[in-house]
Each structure stands twice: as C-alpha cells, then as structure tokens.
Amino acid sequence: MVADSDSVCLPARFLQVAAQRGPEVAVRWKHLGLWQEWTWTQWADDAQATGCALLAAGLQRGDRVAVMASTRPECLSIEMGAMGVGVLALSLFPDQEADGVIHALRQSSARILFVGDQDQLRSAIGLLQQVHTLEHIVYLDGRGLHAFKHPQVQSFASFCQSGVQVPKDRWAAEVQAAPPDAPALWVLTSATTGPSKPVLISHRSLLTQLQRLQLAVPGREGDRQLSLLPLGLVLERCLVVYRAVLTRCVIHLGEGMPSARENLREVTPQVVLGVPWLWAKLHAVVQQALDRSTPMGRLGYRWTLALGQQEQDLRQQGKSMPAALRWAHGLLKRSVLRRIRDLIGLRDARCVVSTGAPVAPELAGWYRALGLDFVDIYGPAEASGFGALLGRPAELDGLSVRLGVTGEIQLRGHHVAIGPGSEDGSALDADGWWATGDLGVRLPDGALGFAGRMADRLTLSGGHAVMPGEMEARLRQSPYVADALVLGEGRRRLGCLILIDHDQVAAFARKQNIAYSNFASLTRLPQVRQLLQQVVDELNRDLDEVRQLGAMALIPDELTVGDGRLSPVLQLKRGAVLQRHAALIDRLDVDGG
Numbered sequence: 001m002v003a004d005s006d007s008v009c010l011p012a013r014f015l016q017v018a019a020q021r022g023p024e025v026a027v028r029w030k031h032l033g034l035w036q037e038w039t040w041t042q043w044a045d046d047a048q049a050t051g052c053a054l055l056a057a058g059l060q061r062g063d064r065v066a067v068m069a070s071t072r073p074e075c076l077s078i079e080m081g082a083m084g085v086g087v088l089a090l091s092l093f094p095d096q097e098a099d100g101v102i103h104a105l106r107q108s109s110a111r112i113l114f115v116g117d118q119d120q121l122r123s124a125i126g127l128l129q130q131v132h133t134l135e136h137i138v139y140l141d142g143r144g145l146h147a148f149k150h151p152q153v154q155s156f157a158s159f160c161q162s163g164v165q166v167p168k169d170r171w172a173a174e175v176q177a178a179p180p181d182a183p184a185l186w187v188l189t190s191a192t193t194g195p196s197k198p199v200l201i202s203h204r205s206l207l208t209q210l211q212r213l214q215l216a217v218p219g220r221e222g223d224r225q226l227s228l229l230p231l232g233l234v235l236e237r238c239l240v241v242y243r244a245v246l247t248r249c250v251i252h253l254g255e256g257m258p259s260a261r262e263n264l265r266e267v268t269p270q271v272v273l274g275v276p277w278l279w280a281k282l283h284a285v286v287q288q289a290l291d292r293s294t295p296m297g298r299l300g301y302r303w304t305l306a307l308g309q310q311e312q313d314l315r316q317q318g319k320s321m322p323a324a325l326r327w328a329h330g331l332l333k334r335s336v337l338r339r340i341r342d343l344i345g346l347r348d349a350r351c352v353v354s355t356g357a358p359v360a361p362e363l364a365g366w367y368r369a370l371g372l373d374f375v376d377i378y379g380p381a382e383a384s385g386f387g388a389l390l391g392r393p394a395e396l397d398g399l400s401v402r403l404g405v406t407g408e409i410q411l412r413g414h415h416v417a418i419g420p421g422s423e424d425g426s427a428l429d430a431d432g433w434w435a436t437g438d439l440g441v442r443l444p445d446g447a448l449g450f451a452g453r454m455a456d457r458l459t460l461s462g463g464h465a466v467m468p469g470e471m472e473a474r475l476r477q478s479p480y481v482a483d484a485l486v487l488g489e490g491r492r493r494l495g496c497l498i499l500i501d502h503d504q505v506a507a508f509a510r511k512q513n514i515a516y517s518n519f520a521s522l523t524r525l526p527q528v529r530q531l532l533q534q535v536v537d538e539l540n541r542d543l544d545e546v547r548q549l550g551a552m553a554l555i556p557d558e559l560t561v562g563d564g565r566l567s568p569v570l571q572l573k574r575g576a577v578l579q580r581h582a583a584l585i586d587r588l589d590v591d592g593g
Contacts, residue, residue, distance in 0.1 A: 009178040009203040010242065011047075011084040017245050018044035026244060027073055029253040035266070038073050043080070046073075050081030051171040052163030057112065057136070061086030064108045064186065068092040068101065068124065069116030071231055071253045074140045074156055076241060078114055079231075083184050084175040090186040090198055091232040093568035094120065095561035102130055108186055108198045109133040114156070117141040121153070128152055180204045187234040189381045201234065201417045205384040208414040209238045214246055216389055217271055217351055217375055223249035224348075226269040228260050228278070230568050235355055235377065235385030239273050257570060261285065264345025272349055275356040275569040276476055277483070279363055282344040284479030284504055289343060301340070304332040308369030333371065341370060355379045356569040358450055358473040378450050380436055384415045387436070391447045401448060402433070408454060409440040439467060456574060458488045464546045466494065471539065471547065478535045479504045483572045486549065487585060495551040495588050497581065498532055499559060499572065505531070523554040553588045555581065 018026075018040040027038040054065070065087055067078055075091070082089040090108045092101055094116065105113070111133055115124050121139045128134055136152050138159045139145060145155075184206055186198040217239065219225075225244065229236040244251050254263040260278055290301055307329040311321055321329065341347045351373040354364075359376055367374040376390040387409070388401045400413040410433045428434050439451040452469030459465050468486035475484040475498065482501040488494035502519060505528055509516055516522045523529075533552060540548040555577070559565040565576045578585065 008207070009083075009175070009180050009182065010184060010206050010245070011080060011175045011178065013207075013245050014047075014080055015044065015172065015175060021248070024248070025250050027076065027251045027253065029071075029073055030255060030263075035252075043073075043076065046077035046160070047080040047084065048168065048171045049160040049163055050077045051085045051087075051174065052081075052166035052168070053160050054082060054085055054087050054112075054163075055166045055170065055174075056163045057159075059085070059087050059111060062088070062183070064088045064090060064110045065112040065114065066090040066092055066105055066108060066110040067114045067231075068094055068096070068120055069114060069140055070094045070256065071227055072116065072140060073253065074114075075231055076251075079185065079237075081171070084171055084178075086174065086178060086182065088183055088186050088200070090188070091230070092188065093230050093232045093561060096568065097562055097564040098123070100564070102127065104188060104198060105131045105134060112136045112138060114138045114140060118144045118148075121145070121148075125150070125153070178203065180207065187381045187385075188232050199381045199417045201384050204414050205417055206238065206242065209234075209384045209386050210242055210246060212386055212415065213239055213243065216377075216386075217353055219243050219247040219249055219271060221248040223247060223270040224252060224267050225249045226252045226254050226263060226267045226272060228254045228257060228263065228272070228274060232568060233355075233385065234381055235379045236273060238385050239271070239353065261345060265342075266345075268345060268348045270348055271351045271353065272346065273353045273355065275571070276354060276359050276363075276473065277570045279352065279354055279359060279367065280476050280479075280481075281501075282346075283363060283366060283477070284501065285344055286340055287479050288504070288507070297336075300332065300336045304329075304336045304340075305366070305369045307332065308337070308371060309365065312365075312368045337370060346370070346372065351375055353377055355385075356567075357571055358452065358469045360473040360477045362474075363477050376450075378409070378438075378448070380438070382417050382434060382436070383411050384417055386415060387411050388448050390450050391443065403440050403442065403448075404435065406454070407439050407441065407451075409436045409438045409448075409450075410434060411436060458486070458494070459490070460488055460494070460546070461490055461492050466547055468494075471496070471543070471549065474539055474542075475535065480508065480531060480535060483570075485572050485574060485577055487578075487588070493550040494547065495553070496536065496549050497553055497555055497572075497577065497585070497588070498535075499555045500528070500532065502558065519558050520556045523556050529554065551588045553584050556584075 021040040023039050023041060025037045026040040026043050028035045065082055067075055067089060069075055079089045090110060092104055105127065113124060113134055115121050115137060124137055138154055138156050140156045142155050180203045182203055183200050184203045185201055187201060189197050189199060225240045227236060227240045231237055241251055252267045290298055307325060311329060314321055349372055352367055353375045355377045364374045378387045378390050379385045380387055400411060402410050404410050412433045416434050437454055439454045441449040441451050443449045451467045457465055457467055471486045472484045475481050480501055482499045485497045486494055487496060500523060505522060508531060509522060512527060514525055514527055516525060532554060536549050536552050561568055565573055565580060567573050
C-alpha cells in the first residue's frame with residue numbers, strides 16, 4: 001500500500017519508488033506503430049528536468065500551468081515535475097472546444113501552456129493574446145516545426161534544457177517540503193451538463209483515492225495498465241497512472257478511444273477503465289461476430305452466457321455450481337469464452353471499470369457472465385474521481401456517502417477536493433458535506449444507485465417527474481445507438497434524440513444493399529429510421545406508460561468533442577445538443593403531439 005497519507009505527498013512517494021525500481025519499465029507508448037519503453041529512472045529524470053525548468057522560468061508554489069495534448073510520456077513528466085515544486089498542472093482535454101479552453105485557462109490563470117503537436121500549436125497561438133496570464137507555449141512534438149519561430153514559443157527539449165541552471169537537488173528538496181494538505185493539481189469537471197470548471201485537489205485527496213481504489217479494484221504486481229481516457233479525468237490518473245506507484249504494474253499509454261479495441265488486443269490489460277460508450281461498443285463487436293457465426297457457435301455462446309450468469313447468481317448467494325455444470329462451464333471457458341474475450345482484448349482481464357454515466361444493468365450483467373468483475377464507479381472530479389462504488393452495499397456506509405432529503409448524493413472525506421469549484425471551501429456545508437447535484441437511490445440491498453443529474457430531471461405536463469438516465473442507458477445498449485437524449489420537459493409524453501453508431505448502422509445498410517452517401521443521408525433512410533424505431537419499441541415494452549418514449553428523431557450529423565456537443569468521455573452534452581438542434585426538437589414535439 002501507499003505510505004500513510006498524513007506523512008508523504010505523491011511526488012515524494014514517486015521518488016522513493018523510482019529509486020527502488022530504477023531500470024524496470026514504467027511506461028510503454030506507441031510511436032510509429034511500435035511500442036516504446038520508458039524506465040522509472042527516465043521518468044524520474046524527466047520529471048526532475050521539467051520541475052527545474054519551471055523554477056528557472058520563475059514559477060513558484062501555487063502558480064499554474066496547463067497541458068493540452070494527447071496522452072504521451074511528456075505529459076506524465078510535466079505533471080509530476082510541476083507537482084514536485086508546488087506548481088499546479090491543469091490537463092485540458094485535447095479536442096476541447098476553443099471557448100472552453102479559454103475559459104479554463106482564464107480561471108486557472110495558467111502561465112505556461114504545453115501543447116502536443118503543430119495542429120494544437122496552431123490553434124493555441126491566438127491564446128497568447130486572449131489569456132493575459134499566459135506567458136509561454138511549449139510544444140512536445142516538433143515534427144513540421146523546425147522552421148517555426150516565435151518569441152513566446154519553444155520546444156519541450158529546449159524548455160527542459162533551460163532548467164540546467166537550477167541545481168539538480170533543488171527539485172528533490174522541493175518535493176520533500178510539500179505538506180500532504182498542499183494543493184497537488186487542478187482537474188476539469190467533465191462538462192456534461194455545463195461548462196468545465198477547474199477543481200483543486202490536494203496530495204492527501206490523491207493518496208486517499210489510491211488507497212481506496214486499491215481496495216475496490218485491486219492491482220497486482222506485473223499488471224499491464226492501459227490508458228484509454230484523457231488524463232484530464234482524475235480517475236484515469238489515479239487508477240491507471242498513479243497506481244503504478246503502489247504496484248509493479250506497467251503503464252501503457254493508448255491512442256485514444258477510437259483505437260481502444262486495437263490497443264486492448266495488443267496490451268491485454270488486467271484492469272480496464274472505460275466509459276459506457278466503450279462497453280457498449282465492445283458488446284456490439286461480439287454481437288456482430290455472432291451474426292456471422294454458425295448455429296452451433298450461437299448455441300455455444302448462449303449456453304456459455306447462461307452458465308456464466310448462473311455462476312454469478314450462485315456466488316452472490318454464497319453457493320457453488322453443481323459439479324456437472326461446473327465441469328461444462330469450465331470446458332466452455334476454455335473454448336467459447338476465451339474466443340469472445342480474445343476478440344475484444346479482454347483475454348487477461350480480471351476487472352472492467354465503468355465511469356461517467358449510468359450503465360444498463362443488462363450490459364453490466366453481460367460482462368459479469370464473461371467472468372469479469374464489472375465495477376461501476378461514481379466519480380465526479382470534485383471527489384478526486386472516486387466518490388463511491390455503485391451497486392455495492394459496503395460503500396454506502398453513512399460516513400463518506402449519504403443521500404439528502406431530496407435524494408441528492410452528498411460526499412464527505414479526504415477524497416473530496418479542496419473547495420470543489422472554489423479555493424475557499426465555500427461549497428462544503430458546516431459539517432464538511434458536499435452536495436453533488438446528482439440524484440441517488442437506495443437499491444433493495446442497501447447499495448447506492450445513480451439516477452443522473454438532478455438538473456436533468458424532466459417534469460411532464462401532467463406533473464410526473466422522470467429521470468432520463470435509465471432510458472438513455474438502455475438505448476445505448478443497442479449496437480445501433482452511440483448515444484441518446486430523452487426529452488419531455490413540459491410535454492405530454494417523452495421523446496428522444498438518437499445519435500446513431502455510424503459503423504454499425506452503415507454495416508446494416510450495406511447488408512441490406514441500401515445506397516447512401518454520407519452520415520446525414522444514412523440517418524434519412526426509411527429503413528434506418530425503422531431500425532431505430534424498433535430499438536425504441538423494444539425499450540417501451542419494459543417501461544410503464546409514463547416513461548414510454550413517443551416521438552423519435554435521429555441527429556443528422558456526426559458529433560465531436562471540438563464542436564461542443566460531446567463531452568471528453570464521449571457523452572452528449574445535453575445543453576449544447578438541445579440548443580444546436582432546437583428546430584429538430586420542435587418538429588419532434590409536433591410529431592409527438
């Protein structure tokens with residue numbers, strides 16, 4: 001375990017571990033299609049060089065820098081180096097919309113901005129004029145920039161070289177001087193329901209989270225960790241990066257969500273952190289393969305899942321499977337189950353962790369039937385990425401998690417950031433509780449369930465209040481649905497906007513020999529609309545009359561994080577989508593009459 005959180009800060013623990021492990025591989029990442037290696041010694045040396053360069057640039061404890069780059073080793077050096085000298089590093093999401101970047105930089109008063117490559121540098125140059133605190137921009141990847149000159153821009157190599165004037169032992173001395181309650185870093189909220197805001201997190205919060213995560217999702221020596229989500233998410237940092245300080249795991253920096261399946265199959269990690277989009281996507285891959293399978297293959301698949309579900313049910317009851325079924329299940333595990341897990345890169349996985357939005361119980365049950373521990377984490381940034389385990393009775397203990405009189409989830413403890421959303425702690429009540437703005441429910445077994453943002457609650461014209469999260473999660477379970485928004489505020493009944501999964505719907509169109517030219521034309525096809533209407537109709541069969549969905553519309557264009565309609569974890573941003581597609585929603589209201 002990590003050293004006592006009252007006696008050490010994260011960089012101090014990092015230095016201890018780096019000295020112990022030295023030449024062992026700490027990080028792997030892909031460059032030109034090949035996995036490269038970085039030792040603990042190299043990581044520590046680069047963190048020291050970065051910290052010294054920040055001191056040479058005149059930065060002091062409490063100053064801020066920002067990083068806007070895809071995940072790469074330099075990001076780890078910048079963060080650990082800055083943290084060591086008390087400089088707060090804010091990781092921006094690399095594809096974040098321009099207004100959001102400006103807003104975050106102004107709020108954090110960042111003095112230096114680190115960017116990834118020439119494309120990010122090109123969009124960042126104008127920020128020097130728009131953010132008055134910004135003094136320098138440092139680029140990490142110099143390809144295509146050999147002839148570029150600007151007095152306030154330099155390469156990461158030249159920036160680190162400027163730190164040679166600072167004695168090497170200065171960084172280590174600064175690390176030891178940091179008290180555990182000192183601020184460690186800033187993180188951004190995910191901006192699903194509104195603009196991102198920076199949240200200040202202490203060393204004590206981070207170390208507390210490492211201890212809690214190790215208990216909830218145990219890591220083992222030799223584990224391969226794969227980073228798929230942006231480092232701007234504090235849970236990604238804690239569970240994938242910082243956890244390497246606890247165990248002798250090796251961090252693999254993936255190439256982002258679009259390459260998730262490829263990276264999973266290359267790395268075959270033991271613990272995987274993802275968002276509902278990823279778990280639905282991998283499920284769809286298996287369903288697509290099943291459609292091409294033989295009748296015998298489909299029968300074996302159904303039998304395997306049935307036995308896997310039975311094993312899970314008996315285990316929850318404290319029972320074991322009968323010997324004959326246990327033998328049959330073992331045989332299917334070595335054949336059918338292994339092929340399924342190989343297909344989606346989860347061959348060696350023990351546990352998959354979901355965060356960011358509700359997951360349909362059926363989807364979580366599917367992964368458990370594959371023999372995986374499916375852990376659903378409620379992880380707001382203000383709780384340092386880990387507020388509670390969902391669906392686990394032991395976590396709702398009345399000490400760190402409780403439900404208010406309105407059902408609002410409230411958190412208290414070291415894992416709650418220093419003054420969520422503010423530096424003076426004003427967001428905490430007199431007893432130290434933080435009201436999250438999220439609606440929770442107590443499940444029959446006493447566990448905590450997450451119903452969604454309280455601000456998303458819909459009130460129909462008849463007075464019925466509905467939380468849309470459950471319906472949206474179940475719609476996302478379809479391989480043809482990338483995401484969905486349920487609407488209905490002030491209306492007679494609910495409706496929904498659906499963002500199609502382009503790959504799956506395009507495959508459906510090709511299979512039916514239906515011609516289309518682009519994304520928009522695909523959404524206009526009567527056969528596609530009928531296909532998605534079948535998804536809605538199937539959901540409605542399991543819902544009471546109040547929650548049934550009436551009118552449906554398909555979002556006619558692809559969405560990106562950069563256009564402001566998708567959050568960094570690939571969720572639809574309700575406010576932005578409602579504003580952008582107001583005309584479509586008005587027509588939906590008429591159609592749903």
